[in-house]
Every structure is written in C-alpha cells, then in structure tokens.
Amino acid sequence: MDADFLLIRQMKQGDEASFDVFVRKYYKDILNYCTYHYPDREYARDITQEVFVRFFSGLSGYHYRGKTKNYLYTIARNLCRDYLKKMRETPVEEWDACGGEDRKENTMEGVLDKLTVEQALKGLSEELREVIILYYFQELKLTEIGDILHIGLPLVKYRLRQAKMQLKNCIEII
Amino acid sequence: MSLEKQLRDYKKIREISPRENEILETVRKSGEAFFASEQDKVLSYHEFLWLQLKVVRKRWWVLQLILLFVLGGVLLAAQEDKYIQRSMGVAATLFVILIIPEFWKNRSCRALEVEAVSFYSLRQIYAARMMLFGIADTFLLTLFCGSVSFSLGVAFKELLVQFLFPLCVTACICFGTLCSRHILQEAVAVGLCILWSGVWLLIILNEHIYTNITLPVWAFLWGLALVSLFAALYRVLAGCNKYWEVSLDGIEI
Numbered sequence: 001m002d003a004d005f006l007l008i009r010q011m012k013q014g015d016e017a018s019f020d021v022f023v024r025k026y027y028k029d030i031l032n033y034c035t036y037h038y039p040d041r042e043y044a045r046d047i048t049q050e051v052f053v054r055f056f057s058g059l060s061g062y063h064y065r066g067k068t069k070n071y072l073y074t075i076a077r078n079l080c081r082d083y084l085k086k087m088r089e090t091p092v093e094e095w096d097a098c099g100g101e102d103r104k105e106n107t108m109e110g111v112l113d114k115l116t117v118e119q120a121l122k123g124l125s126e127e128l129r130e131v132i133i134l135y136y137f138q139e140l141k142l143t144e145i146g147d148i149l150h151i152g153l154p155l156v157k158y159r160l161r162q163a164k165m166q167l168k169n170c171i172e173i174i
Numbered sequence: 175m176s177l178e179k180q181l182r183d184y185k186k187i188r189e190i191s192p193r194e195n196e197i198l199e200t201v202r203k204s205g206e207a208f209f210a211s212e213q214d215k216v217l218s219y220h221e222f223l224w225l226q227l228k229v230v231r232k233r234w235w236v237l238q239l240i241l242l243f244v245l246g247g248v249l250l251a252a253q254e255d256k257y258i259q260r261s262m263g264v265a266a267t268l269f270v271i272l273i274i275p276e277f278w279k280n281r282s283c284r285a286l287e288v289e290a291v292s293f294y295s296l297r298q299i300y301a302a303r304m305m306l307f308g309i310a311d312t313f314l315l316t317l318f319c320g321s322v323s324f325s326l327g328v329a330f331k332e333l334l335v336q337f338l339f340p341l342c343v344t345a346c347i348c349f350g351t352l353c354s355r356h357i358l359q360e361a362v363a364v365g366l367c368i369l370w371s372g373v374w375l376l377i378i379l380n381e382h383i384y385t386n387i388t389l390p391v392w393a394f395l396w397g398l399a400l401v402s403l404f405a406a407l408y409r410v411l412a413g414c415n416k417y418w419e420v421s422l423d424g425i426e427i
Binding site for chain 1: 177180
C-alpha cells in the first residue's frame with residue numbers, strides 16, 4: 001500500500017483537490033511518454049489528456065492493485081497505438097519543426113545526435129522500441145515494464161538486450 | 175559516446191514540460207468524466223442492501239427484541255407452568271405480525287409504481303427486505319431459543335412445537351396475504367394472524383387434541399409449514415409486477 005492508495009480512496013469519494021494532486025503527479029511522465037510515440041506535440045498533449053479522462057471515467061470500478069502509474073502507462077500505450085493506426089507517418093523533417101519550441105540543445109552536434117538516435121529508434125520493431133522508451137526515457141524498472149507490457153521479466157530483459165544491440169548497430173551504420 | 179549516454183542526451187533534448195493551463199484543463203475534464211460516470215452508475219448489490227437497511231425502520235426489530243425479552247421473562251417466572259410454555263405460540267404470532275408494516279409499506283404509502291421505475295425493481299426491493307428481516311429475525315430467534323434452552327432448560331422439541339411452528343404458520347399467512355391476487359390491506363393480514371393465534375390457542379389448551387399429536391406429526395406439520403413459507407416467498411417475488419395500484423393499461427382498479 002503506498003500513497004496512491006489513500007489518494008485514490010479520496011478521489012473515489014469525489015474529492016476534487018485529490019484529482020488535482022493526482023494529475024500533477026503523473027502528467028509530465030505520461031506527456032513525455034506520449035511524445036516518444038507521437039512526435040506531434042499537440043497530439044501528444046491531447047492523448048495525455050485522454051489518458052487521464054479515461055482513467056477517471058473508470059475510477060469507480062478501479063481496484064487498487066499495485067502501481068497506478070503502470071496502469072496509466074497501459075492506457076497511454078493503448079491510446080498511442082490507436083492514434084498511430086489512424087494517422088499517417090510524419091516525415092523526419094517535421095519532427096524537428098514540431099519540437100523546435102521545446103528544444104533544449106540547439107547545437108549542430110546536438111541536432112545530429114538527436115536525428116541519429118531517432119533514426120535508430122525508428123529502425124526498431126514496436127516491441128523493442130517500447131522497452132527502450134520505458135526503460136531509458138521513462139526510467140521504469142524492469143518489473144514495472146513487465147507489468148505494463150504484460151510480459152515476464154525474462155522477456156523484458158531479452159527485448160532490452162536485443163534493442164540495445166540493434167540500436168548500437170544502427171547508430172554505427174548511420 | 176556510449177549508447178546509454180546518447181540515449182540520456184536524447185531524453186534531455188526531447189523532454190517537454192507541461193503547461194499549467196493544460197494541467198488545469200485535464201483536471202477539469204477528468205473531474206467531469208468521473209462525475210458523469212458516477213451519475214450513470216447503478217448501485218452494487220451490497221450498496222443497495224445497505225441502503226435498504228438504512229431505509230427499513232428499526233423500531234420493528236426493537237419491538238421484536240422487547241417481545242422476546244418479555245417472553246423470556248414470563249417463561250422464567252412460570253417455569254413449571256406448561257400452559258405458559260404453550261402460550262409461546264401467541265408471542266410467536268405477535269413476533270411475525272411486527273414485520274407486516276415494513277412489507278406493506280409501499281402499498282400503504284402508494285409507492286409501488288415509484289419503486290418499480292427505480293433502477294432496482296420491486297422484486298429486488300422485496301428480496302432485499304426479506305433478506306434483511308430474515309437475517310435479523312434468524313439472529314434474534316437463534317439468540318432467544320439458545321438462551322431459553324440453555325438457561326431455562328426448555329427442550330428443543332418444545333421450542334419447535336410451541337414457538338417455531340406457530341411462527342412459521344404466521345409467516346405463511348403474512349406472505350400468503352402479501353402475494354394474494356387481491357390487494358389486501360395490512361389489517362387483513364394482521365386479522366388473519368390473530369385468527370390463527372386464536373385457533374392455535376384452542377388447540378394447545380385442549381388437552382385431548384394436544385396430547386394426541388405425536389412428535390412425528392409435529393415434525394411433518396412443521397416441514398409442511400416451512401415448504402409453504404418458501405412457496406409464499408417465491409410467489410411474492412415472482413408476482414411483483416402484479417401489485418399495481420392501477421392496471422397496466424392505465425385504468426384504475
């Protein structure tokens with residue numbers, strides 16, 4: 001039982017202050033997760049909002065079993081998959097334009113590194129890319145990744161190993 | 175540069191910060207989604223039972239408890255008097271009569287149609303009341319029979335014949351009246367129960383009849399009463415849609 005248990009109890013009783021606490025706690029993580037799946041930042045923000053709306057719609061039937069964060073990631077993953085099926089692939093040049101406002105590093109080297117990694121990530125299968133995003137970018141533990149993807153720990157480790165190998169090979173080639 | 179470093183640097187570049195207005199908008203929409211789903215949600219069975227428990231007037235259970243206390247006191251005072259023991263049947267009838275008001279409540283308040291259009295059907299409301307009264311009365315009666323048997327040494331056979339059998343028959347009359355084709359008032363049910371009580375008194379006070387009824391006969395009669403009670407309960411639940419104040423085509427009866 002952690003702090004989320006009490007927070008969710010308060011939320012289920014309709015305490016609006018606890019809604020605010022909950023959203024602020026997880027909004028940034030979910031938003032960043034969505035941006036890794038969909039480079040258009042506005043869509044990523046819409047998906048993030050939808051994640052929380054879906055969670056709250058089903059809150060009365062939600063039974064606390066472990067980390068709520070993992071459940072949010074599961075909703076986000078499903079939504080991102082659905083959105084991507086509907087949209088056409090965005091060209092690499094447009095990613096740069098979309099991310100311009102929030103770019104932290106604007107040196108030529110930084111841009112090249114970013115594009116290199118992005119190209120390498122694009123070359124991975126969806127399953128391997130997902131593990132990389134959750135492990136390196138969302139900084140989740142392997143057991144948490146297993147929870148979200150509904151796979152066992154050995155498979156998580158295998159996919160991570162495979163993903164790292166393929167990324168290294170890809171980056172060397174590029 | 176190692177892969178991990180490259181990925182960490184990439185993460186720093188790609189990371190975005192949420193805008194305050196987006197967070198507030200998300201909180202607002204999340205709240206709306208939650209309250210909208212709560213409005214559409216039907217109560218779970220446990221919540222419904224709990225609500226019915228809060229609605230049922232507890233005075234009847236208090237009166238039943240007082241009745242059992244008084245009966246226990248009378249039995250304690252007149253331990254050897256067999257006629258006092260045999261009069262337990264009168265108290266049993268009164269015990270059951272005390273549940274009549276709650277089961278007739280929706281008729282006496284003319285609330286049948288209102289209850290029928292609620293999320294939970296009339297059948298479920300009756301079932302909930304039966305369950306609540308069943309649980310409470312079983313508990314009270316178990317407590318009473320246990321204490322009387324233990325402290326006063328009254329044999330279970332005596333309790334079965336003098337108390338539980340008339341109680342069962344009275345309950346049959348009650349629920350039989352409730353599920354009758356004709357809409358009968360509470361007073362009719364109470365009147366029939368009192369009539370039965372009178373018949374029962376005549377039987378037990380008549381030594382000639384009473385002593386000739388052996389234990390197997392009592393057990394058979396008790397079993398018959400129990401089967402009739404369950405049949406009456408089933409008919410109440412099955413025939414709920416027939417208990418309208420007006421007929422289904424809108425023409426008042």
